[in-house]
Amino acid sequence: MIRYALICDAGHAFESWFRDSESFDRQVKRGQVNCPTCQSSRITKQIMAPAVATRKEEAGQPMVMPAAPDAEIRQMLRALREQIEANAEHVGPRFAEEARKIHYGETEERAIYGTTSVQEATALHEEGIEVMPIPVLPDDRN
Numbered sequence: 001m002i003r004y005a006l007i008c009d010a011g012h013a014f015e016s017w018f019r020d021s022e023s024f025d026r027q028v029k030r031g032q033v034n035c036p037t038c039q040s041s042r043i044t045k046q047i048m049a050p051a052v053a054t055r056k057e058e059a060g061q062p063m064v065m066p067a068a069p070d071a072e073i074r075q076m077l078r079a080l081r082e083q084i085e086a087n088a089e090h091v092g093p094r095f096a097e098e099a100r101k102i103h104y105g106e107t108e109e110r111a112i113y114g115t116t117s118v119q120e121a122t123a124l125h126e127e128g129i130e131v132m133p134i135p136v137l138p139d140d141r142n
């Protein structure tokens with residue numbers, strides 16, 4: 001999995017996970033990547049500010065992120081999920097509702113996880129509530 005910092009044609013910056021750079025290119029071409037703020041499918045990678053090169057010979061070197069083998073990625077994602085499941089309360093589809101209650105102090109402050117729509121996640125984000133998407137493992141979809 002690769003996380004890209006992306007930007008839409010209206011200038012909204014966001015981040016998204018892709019299997020690899022080819023799948024990013026393919027999904028953008030098909031219009032399957034949408035800005036969470038305005039739903040635009042004209043998405044490009046954000047130009048990253050280059051790191052300061054301390055030595056001359058480092059300048060101009062292409063930065064390559066090696067693709068991790070699938071098994072390694074799955075293990076990483078599984079570990080992340082296990083950590084979340086061990087430390088957060090599962091609230092299922094009530095996620096957005098509970099997140100708001102916590103944010104507005106109507107219930108005890110705690111970490112929660114559950115399911116919500118992209119629209120709800122965007123709305124929560126606009127209200128200043130931090131939410132993080134958890135990548136779904138292929139074998140979780142059964």
Ligand SMILES: [Zn+2]
Nearest residue numbers: 008012035038
């Ligand atoms: Zn946008």
